[in-house]
Amino acid sequence: MAAPTATTTPLPATRIAGSPDQPVVRRIATLLAPYKAHLLLVGVAVVVSAALTSAAPFLTRSVFDDALFPPGGQPDMTLLFWLVGGLVAIPLVSALIGVGQTYLTTRIGNGAMADLRVALFAHLEKMELAFFTSTRTGDIQSRLANDVGGVKNVLTSTATTILQNVVTVIAAFVSMILLSWQLTIITLVLMPLFMVIQVKVGKRRKVLQRRTQESLSEMTAITEESLGVSGVLLAKVFNRADAEVARYQRENRRQTRLQVKNAMTGQTFFSIVSTFFGLTPAIVYLVAGFLINGGTLVGGAVLSAGTVVAFTTLQSRLQQPLVQLMRVTLDIQTSFALFARLFEYLDLEPSIQDRPGARVLTKESVRGEVELRDVWFRYPQTREASAPGGAAASGGGRGAGRSARSGRGYRALEVPMVTALTDAAGANVLPPTSMPVLAAAVPVEEASVDLGAPEAADDRGPLPEARKYLDIDVGDLSQVGEDLDADGRISDAEKWALADLSLTVRAGQLAALVGPSGSGKTTLTYLVPRLHEVTRGAVLIDGTDVRDVTLGSLADVVGMVTQEPYLFHGTITENLRYARADATDAEIVEACRAANIHDRIMSFADGYETVTGERGFRLSGGEKQRLSIARVLIKDPKILILDEATSALDTATERLVQQALERAMADRTTFAIAHRLSTIMNADVIFGIADGRLVEQGTHAELLERGGLYARLYAEQFGGGQVEARLADAVRFTDGSLLASVQGHPKPDIPV
Numbered sequence: 001m002a003a004p005t006a007t008t009t010p011l012p013a014t015r016i017a018g019s020p021d022q023p024v025v026r027r028i029a030t031l032l033a034p035y036k037a038h039l040l041l042v043g044v045a046v047v048v049s050a051a052l053t054s055a056a057p058f059l060t061r062s063v064f065d066d067a068l069f070p071p072g073g074q075p076d077m078t079l080l081f082w083l084v085g086g087l088v089a090i091p092l093v094s095a096l097i098g099v100g101q102t103y104l105t106t107r108i109g110n111g112a113m114a115d116l117r118v119a120l121f122a123h124l125e126k127m128e129l130a131f132f133t134s135t136r137t138g139d140i141q142s143r144l145a146n147d148v149g150g151v152k153n154v155l156t157s158t159a160t161t162i163l164q165n166v167v168t169v170i171a172a173f174v175s176m177i178l179l180s181w182q183l184t185i186i187t188l189v190l191m192p193l194f195m196v197i198q199v200k201v202g203k204r205r206k207v208l209q210r211r212t213q214e215s216l217s218e219m220t221a222i223t224e225e226s227l228g229v230s231g232v233l234l235a236k237v238f239n240r241a242d243a244e245v246a247r248y249q250r251e252n253r254r255q256t257r258l259q260v261k262n263a264m265t266g267q268t269f270f271s272i273v274s275t276f277f278g279l280t281p282a283i284v285y286l287v288a289g290f291l292i293n294g295g296t297l298v299g300g301a302v303l304s305a306g307t308v309v310a311f312t313t314l315q316s317r318l319q320q321p322l323v324q325l326m327r328v329t330l331d332i333q334t335s336f337a338l339f340a341r342l343f344e345y346l347d348l349e350p351s352i353q354d355r356p357g358a359r360v361l362t363k364e365s366v367r368g369e370v371e372l373r374d375v376w377f378r379y380p381q382t383r384e385a386s387a388p389g390g391a392a393a394s395g396g397g398r399g400a401g402r403s404a405r406s407g408r409g410y411r412a413l414e415v416p417m418v419t420a421l422t423d424a425a426g427a428n429v430l431p432p433t434s435m436p437v438l439a440a441a442v443p444v445e446e447a448s449v450d451l452g453a454p455e456a457a458d459d460r461g462p463l464p465e466a467r468k469y470l471d472i473d474v475g476d477l478s479q480v481g482e483d484l485d486a487d488g489r490i491s492d493a494e495k496w497a498l499a500d501l502s503l504t505v506r507a508g509q510l511a512a513l514v515g516p517s518g519s520g521k522t523t524l525t526y527l528v529p530r531l532h533e534v535t536r537g538a539v540l541i542d543g544t545d546v547r548d549v550t551l552g553s554l555a556d557v558v559g560m561v562t563q564e565p566y567l568f569h570g571t572i573t574e575n576l577r578y579a580r581a582d583a584t585d586a587e588i589v590e591a592c593r594a595a596n597i598h599d600r601i602m603s604f605a606d607g608y609e610t611v612t613g614e615r616g617f618r619l620s621g622g623e624k625q626r627l628s629i630a631r632v633l634i635k636d637p638k639i640l641i642l643d644e645a646t647s648a649l650d651t652a653t654e655r656l657v658q659q660a661l662e663r664a665m666a667d668r669t670t671f672a673i674a675h676r677l678s679t680i681m682n683a684d685v686i687f688g689i690a691d692g693r694l695v696e697q698g699t700h701a702e703l704l705e706r707g708g709l710y711a712r713l714y715a716e717q718f719g720g721g722q723v724e725a726r727l728a729d730a731v732r733f734t735d736g737s738l739l740a741s742v743q744g745h746p747k748p749d750i751p752v
């Protein structure tokens, strides 16, 4: 079968990134739409207080021209009382309105911000796994925290500030024209120039803001990577703490520089504007003198002392809102950079989601047969939400690689266990449909599996004939795929993680996946719960394409015990109830007993209420594995995917984990990425995977007889049947004996 053309999920055209500001404005408006009523109230408050503020200068004029210095000569005290009363009432009422207005705007702003944050969080939860393996956690966190926080001001007060100031400016402007249009022209003559400069400053600030946020992202990412338990451990082990500090310091300096630049951009401009407004009253007095002297007032209007005083009062009142308006406009322009970053994430289309009309898979109705039919899969290209800076994926930090591929210890090949599974459903499950495909594609002989020669026997300690298989060179095994390249099946340009793969596991069977490191075993298992989506072909459960059922119901049916079990910071009970919120205490204890972890839990001072610590770091690898097995038992899925990961276990806990796994595998379809000989021997079917292809399948006996990939792996990894499993601190032999090792190398002189 020819390799299908690659179909990577394209990044949907971002409607916001790089587009003009207009769509952003509309989206911000959408964000504020639920708060229409509040906004209306704020509008009323703004107009009322602006009207009151604008009325004040007219009262002032009357104080001078009608009450204090009336044409008749004597002050009019009654009128003066009324006018002073008005002048006192205006600031009082304005202050009260101000309190209400602040309450409303704070509610609107914080509410909209919370909505945005939740929308972002919910959207990110829907993103496919591949997005997270290629995006740094710190970048995601930074957008949720720093960027959303950055737009807070815009959402909280900007709309009101604009409205308030626009109304004030308009009212003051109208009043000024009413008082003297000539003087008004003097005051506003430089405004157009100011506006042009302001737009330019805004553009510069926007660029700076984007860079500042990217730098903040980088800082968050560094913190997240370096100050997490794993990061600290890594830094300590490699003595890189100083280097980590230097990295953080460098980014901090950049951040400081950007912040200062950001703050200083436009300051000169604002100083000039303020100076101009400060000088205006003096200019007004001078021009007033010329106007009065030259008799140039149109229509014989009189420029009274009161008018001049009222005008300069208004003019000085105009200054503040005008400057504020300019600053706010600048803030908005700047905040667009933040909104754009946020909307970029919101616009990312999850590449794996429910199809319209997808049906619900009920646990009760599922038998658990799993078929992979002509499956081709390649990892999608990294999606970068943020082009400049590339913090999303390309960041040169050490985390980029780490998050893209979780680090794993050495392992030449994997093999399973299970003694309790006595399913008699037939050992070889090669379905008639896939048989020809397999035969035509990669019969094991054709795959030219070159596993390299076992190391020469030496005489280091006991069981020399077994020991020679313990130091397999992973590189040798990884060459398998290159042979396929030579056959032209997988070209260099199109490196498929899985290619032309068909297999079936019947309900209740145990299927062991074996093959060299990087051959695609994990990838294959991830296709079943749709953590990754097949590029071509299909994965079927009981004959139903997994794409035709809802993701939620699929997750209910498929359970996983991964290599590095994840526990969140919380109590043991909370971690276990994550599988099923309504699990009773009795069910939890029962699952823990079955997973061989109950007694250990009870030995902790706080028992089931023991806090597991960040990512369960307070627990040993074996304890975490058993807890994660208990968790999957509580979930009770029909299909189980498990990675035995024996290399993380020590001799003391390995047996406990093995027993727990045996119980977990019973009565359900199981895909085991097998690391134990007993699992392989007990498997109903063994699938040999090399370079993303199924190169052979059958039972242990069949595959041994065939003398292909499995036979070689069996000889080298399992010492031809003498090695049961490789553990963190020893090698366990099938006869029960142990050989202590350091980093996988036998140390016969260390007694176990």
Ligand SMILES: Nc1ncnc2c1ncn2[C@@H]1O[C@H](COP(=O)(O)OP(=O)(O)OP(=O)(O)O)[C@@H](O)[C@H]1O
Binding pocket: 130, 133, 379, 404, 405, 408, 411, 414, 497, 515, 516, 517, 518, 519, 520, 521, 522, 523, 524
């Ligand atoms: N998220 C990813 N993005 C790109 N490539 C990936 C990703 N995860 C795995 N790969 C690649 O896909 C191939 C198969 O990897 P996979 O983890 O499935 O192998 P494996 O057989 O489970 O290996 P191991 O036994 O070491 O766990 C490898 O070449 C690996 O580098």
